[in-house]
Amino acid sequence: MSKMPLAGVRIIDLGTAAIGPTTTRLLVMMGAEVIKVESLTRPDTVRFGSHADDIIEGRFWETGGRHIWSDGGKLSITLDLENPKGKDVFKKLVKVSDIIAENYSARVLKNLGLDYEVLKEINPQIIMLSMRAFGSSGPRMHDIGYGWSLWAETGLAHLTGYEDGPPKATIIPFHDYSGAIWAAFSAVVALDYRRRTGKGQWVDVSMYECGVAQNAAAMMDYIMNQRVPTRRGNRNPAIAPQGVYPCLGEDKWVAISVTSDDEWHALCDVMGNPQWTKEERFANGLSRYQNHDELDRLIGEWTITVDHYEAMHLLQKAGVPAGAALNCKELLLDPHFNERGKFHRVTFPKVEGMEHLGTRIIPAPHFKLSKSPPQVRRTKLLGEDNDYVFHELLGIPVEEVEQLIAEGVAGTEPALAKTPIASGKFNPPARKLLGHILEYDENYKEILGLDE
Amino acid sequence: MSDEGMLSPYRALDLTDEKGLLCGKILGDLGADVIMIEHPLGNPARRLGPFYHDIPDSNNSLYWFAYDTNKRGITLDIEKADGRELFKRLVERTDFVIESFKPGYMESLGLGYEELEKINPGIIMTSITPFGPGGPYRDYKESDLVLMSLGGLTYISGEPDRPPLRITYPQAYLLSGAYAAVGSMMAFYYRGMTGEGQHVDVSMQECCEWASYFTPEWWDMAQTNLIRAGMWRVFGPAKMRMVYPCKNGYVSCWILAGPVASRGQKRLVEWMDREGMCPDWLRELDFKAWDIFSLGEATQEFLDGMAQAFTDFFLTKTKEELFEFARESELFLAPMSTAKDLFENPQLKARDFWVEVQHPELGATITYPGAFLKSTVASPSIRRRAPLIGEHNEEIYIGELGLSKETLTLLRGAGVI
Numbered sequence: 001m002s003k004m005p006l007a008g009v010r011i012i013d014l015g016t017a018a019i020g021p022t023t024t025r026l027l028v029m030m031g032a033e034v035i036k037v038e039s040l041t042r043p044d045t046v047r048f049g050s051h052a053d054d055i056i057e058g059r060f061w062e063t064g065g066r067h068i069w070s071d072g073g074k075l076s077i078t079l080d081l082e083n084p085k086g087k088d089v090f091k092k093l094v095k096v097s098d099i100i101a102e103n104y105s106a107r108v109l110k111n112l113g114l115d116y117e118v119l120k121e122i123n124p125q126i127i128m129l130s131m132r133a134f135g136s137s138g139p140r141m142h143d144i145g146y147g148w149s150l151w152a153e154t155g156l157a158h159l160t161g162y163e164d165g166p167p168k169a170t171i172i173p174f175h176d177y178s179g180a181i182w183a184a185f186s187a188v189v190a191l192d193y194r195r196r197t198g199k200g201q202w203v204d205v206s207m208y209e210c211g212v213a214q215n216a217a218a219m220m221d222y223i224m225n226q227r228v229p230t231r232r233g234n235r236n237p238a239i240a241p242q243g244v245y246p247c248l249g250e251d252k253w254v255a256i257s258v259t260s261d262d263e264w265h266a267l268c269d270v271m272g273n274p275q276w277t278k279e280e281r282f283a284n285g286l287s288r289y290q291n292h293d294e295l296d297r298l299i300g301e302w303t304i305t306v307d308h309y310e311a312m313h314l315l316q317k318a319g320v321p322a323g324a325a326l327n328c329k330e331l332l333l334d335p336h337f338n339e340r341g342k343f344h345r346v347t348f349p350k351v352e353g354m355e356h357l358g359t360r361i362i363p364a365p366h367f368k369l370s371k372s373p374p375q376v377r378r379t380k381l382l383g384e385d386n387d388y389v390f391h392e393l394l395g396i397p398v399e400e401v402e403q404l405i406a407e408g409v410a411g412t413e414p415a416l417a418k419t420p421i422a423s424g425k426f427n428p429p430a431r432k433l434l435g436h437i438l439e440y441d442e443n444y445k446e447i448l449g450l451d452e
Numbered sequence: 453m454s455d456e457g458m459l460s461p462y463r464a465l466d467l468t469d470e471k472g473l474l475c476g477k478i479l480g481d482l483g484a485d486v487i488m489i490e491h492p493l494g495n496p497a498r499r500l501g502p503f504y505h506d507i508p509d510s511n512n513s514l515y516w517f518a519y520d521t522n523k524r525g526i527t528l529d530i531e532k533a534d535g536r537e538l539f540k541r542l543v544e545r546t547d548f549v550i551e552s553f554k555p556g557y558m559e560s561l562g563l564g565y566e567e568l569e570k571i572n573p574g575i576i577m578t579s580i581t582p583f584g585p586g587g588p589y590r591d592y593k594e595s596d597l598v599l600m601s602l603g604g605l606t607y608i609s610g611e612p613d614r615p616p617l618r619i620t621y622p623q624a625y626l627l628s629g630a631y632a633a634v635g636s637m638m639a640f641y642y643r644g645m646t647g648e649g650q651h652v653d654v655s656m657q658e659c660c661e662w663a664s665y666f667t668p669e670w671w672d673m674a675q676t677n678l679i680r681a682g683m684w685r686v687f688g689p690a691k692m693r694m695v696y697p698c699k700n701g702y703v704s705c706w707i708l709a710g711p712v713a714s715r716g717q718k719r720l721v722e723w724m725d726r727e728g729m730c731p732d733w734l735r736e737l738d739f740k741a742w743d744i745f746s747l748g749e750a751t752q753e754f755l756d757g758m759a760q761a762f763t764d765f766f767l768t769k770t771k772e773e774l775f776e777f778a779r780e781s782e783l784f785l786a787p788m789s790t791a792k793d794l795f796e797n798p799q800l801k802a803r804d805f806w807v808e809v810q811h812p813e814l815g816a817t818i819t820y821p822g823a824f825l826k827s828t829v830a831s832p833s834i835r836r837r838a839p840l841i842g843e844h845n846e847e848i849y850i851g852e853l854g855l856s857k858e859t860l861t862l863l864r865g866a867g868v869i
Contacts, residue, residue, distance in 0.1 A: 005642035022665070030638050054674045065673035069665075116828075135826065138802035143779065148694070149786035152704040157695075157788045159620045160609065167702050167788045168617060169694040170609055177665045178623075181630045186825055188637040189482055193458040193829060195644050204826040209805055212794055213824040214474075214630065216518035218621045221502045222791035223819050224514060229791055231620045234597055238501070242597055244606060244615040251679065253616050255606060257595030316592045323598035325607040325616045328668040329677045331661060334602075339587040342658065361672045366658040367635025368584075370565070370651035372642060428676045438679040444671060 003372050004031025009191060011099040012037060012090075013074060016044045018147065018176030019131045019183065019207060020103035021070035026184040027101075029365050029374040034074040035093070035389060039081065040408060041415045043382060046070055052360070054426050058353030061414055062381060072346060072362050073377035075385035080409045081112055089404070090114065092394045095123050098194075099187055103131040106141045116202040125200040127190045131183045135206035145207060147173020154211035159218070161231040178214065179207035240289035244325055245300050247308035251438055253325040254303055254311040261285065266318040271302040327438060332361060332448065342366075344376035345450065351381065359450045383412035457483015457830050462640075464548035465489055465539075466523060467530075470497040471594075471656065472552035472580040473519035474629025475636065479548065480522030481823075481832035487542070487848065488523040489530075492867055494841050504814065510841065511813065517838050519629070521809070521820065525839025526848050527869050530561055534868045541853055543568050548636055549577045555585040565651040575649040576639045578632050584655035594656065596622035603660025608667055610680045617680075627659040690752040693759040695788070698766040703774050705762065706784040714739035716783030720762075723777065729765045734758065795819075807834045845869060 002008075009032040013024040021036075021044065028034040038044050043061055050065030061067075080086040091114075094100065100119065102109065109115040116128045130136055133145020151157050151174055157167040183205045190203050212219065218229045234243045234255075242257045258264050261284065268277040276282075276298050281291045288295055303311055308324040315322035326334060332343060342364055348357035364374045390396045390410070404410040428440035445451050460483035466476035467489050480486040488495070497519075498510040504517070529535040540563075543549065549568060551558055558564045558579070565577045579585070582594035589602070600606045600618045610617030632654045639650040661668075670676045696703050707717060717739045724730035766774060771787035778785035787793065800806065807822035823831045849855045849869070863869040 003642075005638045005645075007645075026634065050670045050673045050676075052673045054676075063673075065669040068673070069669050134799055135803055137826070138799045140799040146784075148704055148706065149784070152786040152788045155789045155791060155794055156619055156621070157704065158702070158790050160617060161620075162610070162614060162617065166695050166697060168610060169704055172605070172608065172664060172667065174663055177663050178627060178630065181627070181634055181662070182824060185478065185630070185634040185637055186827075188634065188641050189458050190827070190829075192637070192641055192644060195641075196461070199829065201827055201829040203828075206803070206825065209800070209803065209821075210824045212800070212805070213821045214623075214626050215621055216821045217502075217515045219791050219794065219821050220514040220518050220818075222795060224504055225502060225506060227502070229621060233620075234615070234618055236597075239595065242595070244597070244601065244617070246615065251612075253601075253607070255595075255597045255601035255618075257597050259595065316589075319593065321593040321595045321598045323592075323602040325601040326604045327607045327677055327679070328604065328671045331604045331664075331668045332672055336583060336587045336589040336602075336657070337661070340584055340655065340658070342661075363661075363668075365635075366631055366655065366662050367638070368653040368655075369635065369639050369642070370653070371648065372638075372650065426674060426676065428674065438677045440675045440677060441671075442675060444675040448672065 002031065004375065005369070005372055006030045006032035006188075006191075009033065009099070010097045011035065011101055012093055012097050014100065014102040014104070015131070016103060017046055018173050019179050020101060021046050022177055022180035023129070023131060023183040023187070024074065024101050025070050025072070026180065026365055027187060028073040029376060030372065031375060035097075035385070036071055036074040036076050037079050037081075037090070038076070038382065040078050040383075040411050040413070041080070043414050043416075050426070052354075053356050054428060055356060059351065059381075059417075060353075061416065062351075062354045062379065063357055068360060068379055069362055071379045073375055074380065075389065076380040076382055077386050077389045078383040078410045078412070081114065083407070083409045085404060085407070086409045087112070087114065089390065089394065089396065089410075091119075091122050092396070093389065094119050094126060096393065097123070097126065098191065099127045099129055101129045101131070101187070105144050106132060106136045120200060120202075123200070125194060125198065127187070127194060127200050128202045129183060129187050129190070129205070130202065131179065131205045131207065133206065134208050136204045145175075147176055150175040150207055150211060154208055155215065155218070156211065159229060159231055161233070163231065163233045163235070167231065175207045175211045179205065179210045182210040235289075235292060237289050238285075240285050240292060241295050241299060243296050243299070245296070245303035247303050247306055247311055249307065251327075252308040254308045254315075255323045255325055256299070256315065257321040258288075259321065263320045264288070266320050267299075267315065270314050270318050270320070271299070274298075274302070329439075329441070329444075346376060346378045348378050358445070361448060361450070381412065382414060383410065386410055386412070457481070457833065458827070459484040462547045463487070463545065464550060465542055465546050466550050468550055468552040468580060469495055470500060470515065470519075471582075471625050472550060472629055472632060473497060474626050475550050475578065475580070475632035476523055477519050477521055478630065478633040479636070481834065483830065484548075486523040487844070488520060488525045488839055489528050489539070489542075490525060490841065492527040492529055492842070492869060498841075517818070518820070520838030521834045522836055523839055524836075524844040524848065525842065526845050527842040529868050530563065532866070532868050534863060534866065536561060536563060538849075538853070538868070539563065540571055543571050543575060546572070547574070547576060547640065549575060550580070550632065550636070551578070552580040555579070555581045555590055569649060573649060574643050574647060576636055576643065576652065577649070578636045578639075578652040578654060580628055580632050580654045580656065582656045584653055584658070589657070594624075596624045599624035599656050599660050602657045604664040604667065605660055608664055608678065608680050612679050623663070624656055624660050627663055628654055628656040631659045631662065690750055690755045692755045693763075696759075696763050696766045698769055698771055698774060700770045701790065702788040703766060703771055704786045704788060705766075707758065708784060713784065716778070716781050719781035720777075720783050724761070724765045727765070727768075729761075729768070731757075731761055734761055809834050809837050811837055813840060842869070
């Protein structure tokens with residue numbers, strides 16, 4: 001008997017860009033058979049960006065970092081859903097599947113004649129999981145949400161920023177990744193409901209609503225007390241001092257949160273009890289908060305002399321909550337994450353045009369089930385599973401499959417294989433000179449132990 | 453559509469504090485019978501402000517209100533032998549146990565997963581801890597800022613020439629709670645096939661890393677260690693503003709290259725021109741001919757000039773006016789909403805997002821954020837408000853476990869309940 005929770009569950013993954021592939025990522029790592037469906041003319045945009053070794057040639061659509069992290073373990077087929085034959089194949093697939101996951105805007109599937117109303121006639125037990133910015137109803141239902149726009153609209157932007165300054169934008173599509181958690185949860189609830197009752201359903205997840213619901217208490221402060229919560233940098237009136245302090249080296253920081261007088265004394269001890277710590281104005285939490293600017297400056301005089309990991313260890317040993325502010329590289333090298341086995345090493349086949357992929361790191365999900373270790377596997381090549389799905393799973397005769405390929409309805413060579421990509425290379429050395437990135441390491445593979 | 457949630461046949465025992473409350477709430481909002489088990493002196497989360505009308509009472513914490521909807525509440529001291537026995541009796545008839553104590557605490561009381569599995573082989577036990585049950589940071593102390601920093605989110609936010617920044621409204625506990633809910637359901641679904649429960653281990657540091665998701669991949673894939681970019685978007689040698697002040701707040705606006713983006717930008721410039729606020733050089737700029745390379749070759753002076761022209765114009769318009777224009781003209785602009793804006797938002801109203809919940813003890817009806825998804829079967833709903841301390845002691849101890857009133861009084865006197 002399989003140890004995987006979602007063994008035997010088949011999911012059609014129409015997801016694109018962020019929330020779609022991320023949600024199905026959680027599901028595939030827990031044992032579901034996820035079939036990623038893409039068009040040859042417009043493969044999923046998740047494939048583009050952070051390309052391996054900054055090489056954007058050859059089979060570059062297979063080597064994008066986000067694609068490798070999101071789509072590992074999923075089967076890959078291509079289908080032109082605008083073509084009637086493509087639609088037919090799709091409907092055949094729906095008949096033998098359990099979930100359809102999609103994050104198009106509300107009109108796309110409707111225009112294709114493949115929305116829930118149609119598909120539940122084909123398979124009444126089907127679970128449709130729609131993940132949209134604003135849901136599938138209401139005045140905004142057709143609007144596309146982007147990471148940065150949802151960040152602004154759900155109120156998190158307003159709540160992020162230095163005390164004296166404007167709200168901050170972010171490079172992370174926060175609501176796609178946090179929304180994916182809620183969407184994956186909903187998918188499993190729907191599966192369980194169906195197992196119990198035999199009934200399918202349409203689940204309509206709105207990233208906007210998940211974002212606002214998640215911050216319920218902030219909303220309640222406004223609703224109850226007419227107070228609009230606003231940004232405070234890194235501070236919190238109940239915790240003083242709290243902040244992110246500069247450490248030894250280039251752009252290294254440690255986060256410190258002093259939540260009690262005991263912790264304050266412990267911090268002072270670790271800093272060697274400098275004279276200033278005995279001043280009356282730092283004696284209790286409230287007055288420490290009131291003198292926060294000066295306090296930050298003084299603490300910074302100590303932290304700047306210490307390595308940020310060292311500062312964390314010294315403080316934690318003394319019982320003070322402290323954490324190094326890890327950058328991307330440090331996250332992947334962090335001893336704790338590695339001991340927890342978070343980062344799996346996955347090896348890619350030596351296919352022409354992507355030989356340089358070799359072995360890469362893909363993280364496991366962030367819950368650990370005692371009996372069900374996650375399956376972390378490589379991405380398949382575009383269309384690699386066309387034969388399996390069309391022929392073996394759906395019983396479509398070989399000649400028909402060949403006809404589909406000949407007509408461009410399915411296949412393995414995307415249209416952009418013939419055109420050079422416009423965006424050019426990311427070019428780390430140039431970016432470093434310009435100060436756009438912190439640093440780059442030519443020997444990163446050696447450091448990560450990815451070389452054969 | 454029925455009123456009964458999809459998880460209504462199931463029960464959860466919730467022993468979490470602020471680090472894990474959201475998990476039980478999510479299960480409860482979908483219909484599960486969630487019993488919050490608190491120490492007789494009350495859950496520490498009740499001390500978290502802000503408070504209802506700023507009255508700091510342990511039944512008034514808005515954090516408590518927000519993340520304990522749909523839960524019934526009992527008191528129990530599981531450190532006492534009698535308390536542990538009662539807990540085990542409750543475990544016999546439950547599906548989920550969710551806890552956020554220090555790693556090893558439940559085991560030290562003889563209530564770890566191995567013990568509970570003997571009582572109820574189907575039990576799903578979910579343990580939410582700052583760093584997991586093992587590893588070098590296992591016993592490290594946490595705060596939201598510390599967790600977000602060790603998860604990589606802090607470093608990547610803020611201005612490059614200023615300290616890394618966290619989101620003022622704490623996210624670590626919330627990400628962990630949501631993640632714990634998925635993990636619990638995965639284990640539950642496994643049980644549906646096999647009859648066996650599992651232990652679900654959720655590390656809060658890891659949940660924070662999930663939200664910074666694709667940034668570490670840059671180093672793994674392309675040798676690049678990213679830095680925070682603040683409110684700027686970087687093109688070639690120069691940076692373009694993303695955050696603009698306006699008449700009543702701020703908006704986020706992305707100026708982009710390419711034929712799609714150029715339409716919206718052209719219309720913005722035309723609007724500015726109609727109001728006499730468009731410099732000549734901007735009016736003459738051919739956005740359509742702009743591609744990613746011309747953007748990459750733009751000088752800082754040029755981009756600053758454009759940003760200033762937009763700023764001057766935006767300052768004469770409200771968020772709402774700018775956003776309405778953006779929607780109609782395909783400009784990439786979004787308002788930076790405050791809690792007030794969200795509460796008045798027409799989309800949320802159209803989706804019946806807000807729910808009225810009775811608080812008879814306050815003599816009030818309070819509006820809560822409601823369903824975070826819609827289902828053709830049963831959407832999440834709020835059936836009851838967060839419990840008062842020990843509110844359902846009688847209902848559960850007497851009504852369900854069959855204890856007598858005298859026993860309950862004795863247990864109360866002994867501090868077990």
